[in-house]
Amino acid sequence: MLSFPDGLRLPTARVPLTTATFVSGVLPPVVCGFATAFLVLLSRTQPVRIVLWPITAILAFRAATSLDVSMGQPKYNFLNTQLQVSSRRTRINCYSVELILQQTMFFIAARTLEWTLQTKPFIRMARRSSKQNSVLDMFDLIFSVRGCGWDWSQGLYIPPETHPTSSRLAFAASTLVSGLKHLFLCGAIHSAVQSFSPETFGSVDGGTIFDQSLPPHLRYLRSSIIATLCAFCIYSGLQTCYELTVIPCVLLLRQHPDQWPPSFDSPWRSTSLRDFWSRRWHQWLRRLFIFFGGRPLSLLFGRVGGVIGAFLVSGFFHHLALSAIAPSSEMWRMVLPFGMMGVGMIIERAVAGNQTGGWMGWIWTMCWMVLWGNVMVDGWARAGMFGGSTILDSTMPLRQPIERLVRTFDEYLHA
Template identity: 45%
Template sequence: MTAIALKSTLWSLSIKPFKRKGGTNLLLNASDLALGLRGIGWNWSQVHLAPETRPTSSKTTFVLWTLASLCLHIPVFDALHYAVQSFGPTTFGTINGGSIFDDTLSPLLRYSRSTFISFLSGLVIYCAIRITYDVATVFGIVVLRQHPTQWPPIFNSPWRATSLSQFWSKRWHQLFRDFFVGVGGVPMTYMFGRIGGVLGTFFISGLLHDVGLWGMGKGSDAVCMIGFFIMMGFGVILEGFWRKVTGHRVDGWIGWIWMCTWLLGWLNLLVNAWAAKGLIGSLFIPDAQRLPVKIFGPLS
């Protein structure tokens, strides 16, 4: 609902009609306009799409490849989720929630531990999005009779990013990019230039994530949720300064180390907010069907 509200805001400001490239089914077009986040096949979309690696000439083959992806990512997701929960089986591993920071440890061990938890949590989020998208892909092709080209990859190997700018603009999923930029980035660019545009874009991203956290019914944590994305914006701005001063983009293995350090360091804020509200303790797969539980036993 939040996404539709943000998209509706952009629609009200559009100076040209929205047109779809091919297809005349009014019901499907209306549904795709309202629910489709990347605007694939529409003249308004400016989202970067990852290159396709699956065969698109045959729907059957494409669906089989997607089902294979599901068979891979579901157990990996469950194993990673179990691993994260195992660090706090009686605290943030439950729906009661808790902090990922262990005050009984020295600062070095405390933040090393929390950063590792955050890293694993990032992998969990990656797998969860892949699973959701794969399910939607199969539904779109089998039930709605859509073409495989309407379901390009949602990620572009984010672990290969060599800068924060590349990570957020091309390699992480681009589901909300249009209205993040349109609602937050464009107005702030007019008022404060590029710096305002970058921070405005990431502010709307943080706001959307905070609304999702608030939707769990345990309040919000705007400082951590919005703060994480604002710091991502500052990181992108720093990369712009670097390019302006040196004449070179942030890139290569040094850029990769920089990206990982900045991203994982501030990710502690985001993951701790999720942990405190009980999100990490959510039950996605019943314990009776969880392979890690059968192998290592229940967490509590």
């Protein structure tokens, strides 16, 4: 009777992350990912990639389900999300020691599947040197999740640069200031969200953002404020991760500033859903969603299927993130609101074509985002996502004034 080698056996329980489990659990799928990235740059390697992918997928699933990154502390359960699935994929340098912590197992399995099905080699079109180097191209392919400078990133929008590029030092200094600003904002907003209900969704136990003791209009006003704060908290957190990663890569690894274009373009200024999702919000996972959802459903249902498919995959991806924290979380709480983003884009195109804009377009966009954002954020809140700690939880000087302000406002709503 055939049996899996020990290294491919699926785990029955999580084990703590140690040096030994890192080497035996995390490193093998990462090595397979590197190998696949190198092979997809070469001609006539698809048969080898086809053989390699099932091994990569099993090893990635094994690592994602066997390691406990929380180290036995429930308050840090949210760290498991970084190993299993993470929407904080940034373009990091090949020499960064943070690679394995940031590279998710799901992302490895998903990207290597795309590389396995690729029939022609990928081509790096933009490079700092005219000399081709397959090893450097392999690293750039792995860490450039947006695909800047690659032939497979057709249609990618790159936001205009907001930092000075006259020198690496000026660019890094400006980026550092921005990163610290967003770090502070993330901590402040996170404290505000927790202060609305520290015993329920502000704790690791989780709870709904909809307060049934309030009348409907005040209930949804309160939940909409919480959802909006969460959106800015996520934005600030992603900006912090990206910008603080830029600094050592530009100063120590001598990368050029144009290798680190901005990820966001003032999403609060969006005047259409299409503007928000295809231009102003980050595009780190754009390729993943198009490959797994947009492209297959577009073959069946045309453009409408492509739009809906991409958002459905996005919802499933975010559900996986929640399941790392709360395995009993319901999939529809992520799939429905993300799917409705696709429906909103279809309605938008049917009613206004490509002419959506101005203040009416802004109102439409924000109302639709807040409406379904309530459902999305409620799913996160029920999973206890907002109960996790941040770097600034105990050190931020404004924490207590923020808590008092939020409590005063909440008491006013309940008066």
